[in-house]
Amino acid sequence: MSARAESVSTTASDLISLMKPRLSSLVLITTAGGMFLAPGPLSTGHALVTLLATAGTVGAANALNCFWERDSDRFMARTQNRPLPSGRMEPPVALWFGVSLAAVSLPALALGANLLTAALGLLALLSYVLAYTPLKARTSAAMLVGAVPGALPPLMGWTAVTDRIDGGGFALFAILFLWQMPHFIAIALFRKEEYAAAGLKSIPLDRGDESSRAQIVLYQVALVPMTLLPFQLNISGSWYLAAAVVLGLGWLGQGAWGFFRHLGKPWARQTFFFSLLYLTGLFAAMCLDRIPRG
Numbered sequence: 408m409s410a411r412a413e414s415v416s417t418t419a420s421d422l423i424s425l426m427k428p429r430l431s432s433l434v435l436i437t438t439a440g441g442m443f444l445a446p447g448p449l450s451t452g453h454a455l456v457t458l459l460a461t462a463g464t465v466g467a468a469n470a471l472n473c474f475w476e477r478d479s480d481r482f483m484a485r486t487q488n489r490p491l492p493s494g495r496m497e498p499p500v501a502l503w504f505g506v507s508l509a510a511v512s513l514p515a516l517a518l519g520a521n522l523l524t525a526a527l528g529l530l531a532l533l534s535y536v537l538a539y540t541p542l543k544a545r546t547s548a549a550m551l552v553g554a555v556p557g558a559l560p561p562l563m564g565w566t567a568v569t570d571r572i573d574g575g576g577f578a579l580f581a582i583l584f585l586w587q588m589p590h591f592i593a594i595a596l597f598r599k600e601e602y603a604a605a606g607l608k609s610i611p612l613d614r615g616d617e618s619s620r621a622q623i624v625l626y627q628v629a630l631v632p633m634t635l636l637p638f639q640l641n642i643s644g645s646w647y648l649a650a651a652v653v654l655g656l657g658w659l660g661q662g663a664w665g666f667f668r669h670l671g672k673p674w675a676r677q678t679f680f681f682s683l684l685y686l687t688g689l690f691a692a693m694c695l696d697r698i699p700r701g
Contacts, residue, residue, distance in 0.1 A: 421490035425473050425501055426466030426508075433686075434465045434560045440690045441564025441579055444642055444697055449568045456519030457567045461560065463512030464528045468535045468556070470505035474498055475540045479605040483598070520567035527563045531556035544606055547613040550591045558583035578636035582689070585630045589623040589662065590682040596620075596675035620666040623678065627662045631655035634689060643696045650692035658685045 438461050442449055449457075473480070477491035477498060490496035509532060517525035535556040542549035558580045565576035595602055595609035596619055602609045611619040634651040637643045661681055665674040 417495070421496050422470075422504055424490060425470040425504060426462075427469040427473075430469065431462055431465045434557075435462055436687075437579075437583060437690065438560040438564040440694055441561035441576070442567055443564075443694050444579070444637075445565040445568035445575065447568045453519050453567075456515060457524070457564075460512045460516035460519050461528065461563060463508050464516060464532055465560075467505045467509035467512060468532045470501055470508060471536045472540050474501040474505060475536070476543075477501075479544070479607060482605040483601040485598070485601075520563075521570045523570055523572070524563050524567045527559050527566060531559040531563075543608060545608060547608045547610045549608065550588065550595075550610060553591070554584045554587040557587050574640050575637070575642050578633070578640060578642070581633050581636070582630070585626055585633055586682065586686055588626040589630075590679065592619050592623050592626075593675045593678040593682065597672040597679070616671070617669070620662075620669075624659070624662045624666050627655070627659040631659060637693055641698055643693045644698055645696075647692045647696035650696075651689060654685050654688050654692075658682070 435458055438458060439454075442454060442457065473489060473491055476486075477489075480486035480489055480492040486492065491498060491501055513525055513529055513532075516528045534552065539549055539553035539556065542552055561579035561583055562572065562576045565579060566572060569576070592610050596611045596616065599609070599611045603612055610622060614622075631652070634655055635648065638645070638648040638651070658681055662678060664670070665678065668674075
């Protein structure tokens with residue numbers, strides 16, 4: 408490979424990394440889940456455009472987040488090798504990449520889905536970049552703010568089909584919102600020193616480990632009845648109900664074990680991985696047991 412071709416390949420790889428592909432893939436899964444669960448038809452073409460435009464919007468938000476946090480990212484092991492903190496990319500490149508991606512993706516979302524879905528995408532982008540990102544260095548309440556854009560993708564998938572916000576879409580939003588809090592707190596627990604070095608606020612740094620473990624359990628408790636809403640709203644059936652109860656009580660039991668035993672980083676890391684398995688299992692059960700509606 409020539410030096411020029413290698414340079415182009417490296418730049419392309421770095422631009423893709425700004426979009427945080429692993430995080431974006433989770434967003435796309437929940438968006439697709441929202442579309443699949445929503446009542447009404449959606450053509451394959453519109454569904455693909457909606458997913459691609461959502462991916463672009465999320466990628467734009469992540470790229471702008473990387474631009475904003477390029478200095479603090481140098482102090483965290485999981486982010487210090489990103490293109491900006493490592494010095495492989497100049498900050499203006501990331502800024503214009505994020506802005507350009509948003510300028511293309513949001514109109515595409517309006518055309519592929521509808522104006523309501525595009526408006527939700529814009530809300531997710533602005534709240535993530537202009538609210539959550541700067542607040543992370545000021546207050547641990549940023550975690551609650553950040554849970555809003557993180558919970559919007561399944562609602563966007565729902566509105567792409569229905570063009571309205573109703574009980575079903577709200578249920579998906581609420582489940583994702585509550586799920587993110589123990590997920591976030593667990594990360595902040597086992598990466599507490601990195602957060603401190605980067606100057607970022609978190610619940611473990613502000614309130615301590617004991618309070619953090621208690622909050623994980625409280626959010627898990629709140630999540631169990633919330634996950635029953637898809638059954639009550641006739642979105643999914645009894646098999647989903649059974650799966651939601653088993654998964655919810657299982658994750659709650661894992662959280663309670665850590666709280667009562669005063670467990671530390673290994674338990675927090677397990678809680679983080681359990682959260683991913685829990686969400687995957689919950690959405691899989693919801694989609695597999697979807698009740699067909701007109």
